[in-house]
Amino acid sequence: MKIAFVASEAVPYSKTGGLADVAGVLPAALQKLGCKVKLFIPKYSSIDESKYGLRYCWNIGEMQIRVGSAVRSVHIHTSTLPGSEVEVYFVDCPYYFFRGQIYTDDPDEDERFILFSKAVLQTLLKTKWIPDVIHCNDWQTGLIPLYIKNNFKEEGVFNKTSTLFTIHNVAYQGRFSRSAVYSAGIQKNLFYAGGPVEYFGDVSFMKAAISFSDIINTVSKTYAEEILTPEFGSGMEGILGDRKTDLFGILNGVDYEQWDPENDSLIPYSYSLNDFSGKLKNKEFLCEHFNLACTGDTPLIGIVSRMASQKGFDLFAEVADQLMELNAQWIVLGSGDEKYENLFRYLAAFYPDRLSAYIGFNTELSHLIEAGADIFLMPSHYEPCGLNQIYSLKYGTVPVVRKTGGLADTVRDWGESAASGNDDGNGFTFTEYSGSSMLEAINRAVSTFGNKPVWRKLQQNGMKAVFSWDRAANEYLNLYKISQQKRQSGL
Numbered sequence: 205m206k207i208a209f210v211a212s213e214a215v216p217y218s219k220t221g222g223l224a225d226v227a228g229v230l231p232a233a234l235q236k237l238g239c240k241v242k243l244f245i246p247k248y249s250s251i252d253e254s255k256y257g258l259r260y261c262w263n264i265g266e267m268q269i270r271v272g273s274a275v276r277s278v279h280i281h282t283s284t285l286p287g288s289e290v291e292v293y294f295v296d297c298p299y300y301f302f303r304g305q306i307y308t309d310d311p312d313e314d315e316r317f318i319l320f321s322k323a324v325l326q327t328l329l330k331t332k333w334i335p336d337v338i339h340c341n342d343w344q345t346g347l348i349p350l351y352i353k354n355n356f357k358e359e360g361v362f363n364k365t366s367t368l369f370t371i372h373n374v375a376y377q378g379r380f381s382r383s384a385v386y387s388a389g390i391q392k393n394l395f396y397a398g399g400p401v402e403y404f405g406d407v408s409f410m411k412a413a414i415s416f417s418d419i420i421n422t423v424s425k426t427y428a429e430e431i432l433t434p435e436f437g438s439g440m441e442g443i444l445g446d447r448k449t450d451l452f453g454i455l456n457g458v459d460y461e462q463w464d465p466e467n468d469s470l471i472p473y474s475y476s477l478n479d480f481s482g483k484l485k486n487k488e489f490l491c492e493h494f495n496l497a498c499t500g501d502t503p504l505i506g507i508v509s510r511m512a513s514q515k516g517f518d519l520f521a522e523v524a525d526q527l528m529e530l531n532a533q534w535i536v537l538g539s540g541d542e543k544y545e546n547l548f549r550y551l552a553a554f555y556p557d558r559l560s561a562y563i564g565f566n567t568e569l570s571h572l573i574e575a576g577a578d579i580f581l582m583p584s585h586y587e588p589c590g591l592n593q594i595y596s597l598k599y600g601t602v603p604v605v606r607k608t609g610g611l612a613d614t615v616r617d618w619g620e621s622a623a624s625g626n627d628d629g630n631g632f633t634f635t636e637y638s639g640s641s642m643l644e645a646i647n648r649a650v651s652t653f654g655n656k657p658v659w660r661k662l663q664q665n666g667m668k669a670v671f672s673w674d675r676a677a678n679e680y681l682n683l684y685k686i687s688q689q690k691r692q693s694g695l
């Protein structure tokens with residue numbers, strides 16, 4: 205099966221969050237299952253051409269792509285995804301993608317991804333490589349299903365190509381003023397109140413994707429249910445409800461080539477299920493790096509996160525002083541919303557022996573925190589999948605999470621498992637979105653840390669669990685087949 209996998213970021217080239225982790229690994233897992241996969245991403249100025257051996261595609265040459273009244277020149281470069289045979293296509297248009305950051309608040313943010321989506325389709329046409337399935341991810345690629353079903357209908361060239369749209373976060377929707385109808389070249393008869401593209405008078409790329417994709421999925425089973433409710437659907441619950449039979453949940457996997465304490469090149473001391481000694485050394489190294497005096501007896505709690513309201517830091521603010529009184533130390537890595545950045549800057553200044561924070565994006569440090577911390581906190585308000593709690597399990601770093609979305613599907617509360625007569629818990633969870641519930645769960649984790657045999661069991665349960673991409677890739681393959689059937693039967 206031929207798959208065009210389209211995303212706005214992918215490791216190792218560009219990353220702001222978990223989407224990049226998925227887009228940089230799932231294509232290779234699909235290729236291993238016998239699919240022929242091509243990955244398409246924008247060529248941002250931050251991508252190191254020589255490091256990744258990008259080659260200019262002379263056979264494609266210059267393409268002229270219309271965005272509204274402007275016509276932009278686009279070039280394509282290719283490379284091979286490291287460790288695989290997946291060909292990566294970089295859409296090169298400096299006018300839109302040389303901006304210093306991957307996503308912007310610039311007034312032409314819609315145009316950037318209109319151009320990207322159109323360029324992907326032009327490249328497929330020019331190279332005469334017509335995929336069976338185009339796998340789109342998040343709103344940045346949301347117009348592709350619309351184009352396939354409408355703008356190319358007459359030509360018929362994509363009539364057998366089906367589309368799968370993966371929602372990594374329903375709250376980010378690509379909502380733009382109605383002028384985007386013109387910029388995107390959306391047929392006028394598709395834009396009307398209550399129609400497939402219109403959202404409160406604006407254009408929604410997410411709604412267009414949900415309307416026109418053959419199949420839709422999100423990144424955990426629980427989140428697939430949650431987004432059908434007003435609390436978590438961010439306004440899309442109605443249209444998602446209309447497509448309920450085409451909506452699936454597939455939990456993300458983990459790339460254990462990159463995230464495994466036994467052979468992680470980004471941590472100083474490796475360790476494993478059979479020999480934990482390196483973990484304590486990583487903790488000491490990390491504490492030294494962060495200027496915290498640490499001991500083996502005081503739990504070190506790590507946070508690595510985008511600082512967005514989704515991630516639950518309002519709860520942290522609510523009970524911050526109580527958290528700082530616990531017998532625990534904190535290391536925080538993250539960037540984003542200034543409100544949360546400043547919360548952690550303040551706490552680091554006020555409680556220098558308790559909490560240390562690095563405000564910024566730093567991949568090496570994210571691995572080091574996973575390896576050195578004892579406990580990992582993710583109090584998310586909502587979490588489509590979440591990867592850091594799964595990394596934490598592998599690193600024997602016990603997660604404390606709110607029971608929502610993918611967090612609910614991956615972390616089993618120790619107390620709950622014990623109450624049902626099992627000892628298969630791998631972390632601590634809380635349900636109510638409140639500072640006091642979060643504090644209660646953290647308290648349980650901190651006090652359990654003192655009970656070494658129980659703690660070791662918790663760590664082992666997490667480290668033994670396997671969240672592989674092979675399982676997820678098989679599930680995706682199945683969805684591709686369903687999307688093909690739907691397309692062929694014209695449903």
Ligand code: ADP
Pocket residue numbers: 220221222223225508509510537538539564565566567570589590591592593
């Ligand atoms: P989301 O995609 O919502 O941000 P995920 O848990 O799915 O959440 O994925 C986040 C990814 O981004 C993880 O790989 C995590 O390690 C990484 N990450 C988040 N913030 C930072 C940061 N400040 N520095 C380095 N890596 C980060």
Ligand code: GLC
Pocket residue numbers: 221222223226372373423456587588589590591610
């Ligand atoms: C989004 C979600 C996160 C998920 C990631 C990858 O950024 O917020 O929960 O893990 O996408 O699917």
